[in-house]
Amino acid sequence: MPAALVSSVSSEELAQFCREFAVMLASDVKLMPAVVTLRQQTENPYFREVLLEAQGDLENGQTLAAAFSRHPDVFSPFLIQLVRQGELEGALPEVFRKLAEHYSGGMDNEAFGAGNPVVVNLDISTIVEVLRPLLVMLPTALAFVGFAIAGIWVAMEKNWLPSEQAGPTILATAALSFLLVGAAFSRFRPRRVSTCAFCGKLDTQVDEIVTSRGVSICNECVETMVQQMRRSKDVVAPPPPPAAAPPPPSEKPERTLRPDVAYLLRDPAEPVDLDQEFE
Structure with a gap:
């Protein structure tokens, strides 16, 4: 990647990228054409180079999350974790739609289906671990x-x-x-305790907590919310009302075909007046 490029991608650019990605995936566009199209549309040269490398990783058989994970300066662990789970659950369009809301600043806990109040449980084992x-x-x-x-x-x-x-x-x-x-x-620094912003669990109570811009989420909440996204996608819309039956065709009087007089049987000895026959 050229060193002269400024390695910066704004939240607005990520929000637009996720929003357009969600629309294309929801329209049954495959991953590779979607990444190629978004790379051609972006105006940020550095982001274009990042997407070009991600395109190469996809061509080599890697997953989308693995391709994004090679660029932690652009794609946060929060995004990568959601994309990885979305690939497993088959809910990538919903994941990118929620990520677009997150990066555009319009997402809260309820937007991800976690509206319960956060309760932080400080047990003895956590206190001992920190101190x-x-x-x-x-x-x-x-x-x-x-x-x-x-x-x-x-x-x-x-x-x-x-x-x-x-x-x-x-x-x-x-x-x-x-x-x-x-x-x-003076050299002692208490261990930083990360807390999931959705369920309130500490990092000692879960396998992993990923942190992004203003939000921390554990792997259990990632799995739960992606499953909720998939269920919302699988909800079957009510069938449309049956179409009205077409009106019966109007009966038309049968037209009696007049035989072509040129082909009527006649006596071979009888002379034929063509002018009279075809008047």
């Missing part, structure tokens, strides 16, 4: 300070340390210990 480094470092630091003070105490009992220097020595040791503990704690 595990802190729970290890804090007892270690306290034990270090305790051993240091105990060592000073033993040194005073053995007369290895003058008793008049016990106070300053203990304070200096405690200060140095807490300084080392503070330096160690």
Whole structure:
């Protein structure tokens, strides 16, 4: 891909791409012609190159999600996960229609069929997992300070340390210990906990959570919503009312065909007057 191209695709361009892709797939256009057409229509040179590479991946037998996953700067994990599940469920038109609503800013939780309130469940295992480094470092630091003070105490009992220097020595040791503990704690960063925006489950409770622009979703919600899209597609529309019966054909009087007098049997000896016969 040329390095001079600006590697940027806006949300509006993605929304238009998903919207047109959904319309073409709903019209029974195959994946390859749809990608070729959208590549020719886009005005973004970088996006055109990305779609060209995706077209090559499709020609090599890869899935659409696999082709998109090679370009994480354009297609987010959220989009790739939905497309992958849409290919499995046979609901790609509905998936791209919802993605178009998402990137155009008009999608909320109810648009994806998840209108229930989000409840975040913080169980003990999650808290322990998040605070595990802190729970290890804090007892270690306290034990270090305790051993240091105990060592000073033993040194005073053995007369290895003058008793008049016990106070300053203990304070200096405690200060140095807490300084080392503070330096160690400054490197501590609590693990970031991701929460599904639709069901409220934490990343420790599901197999995978993918994050996109302003939304996080777990793999279970992806499967559920794509199945709902497929069911909405499979709803059979009511049959149209039966057409009115055509009116019976009007009876026309039978026309008696006049035989051609030129072919009437006659006596061979009788002379034929052609002028009279064909008046």
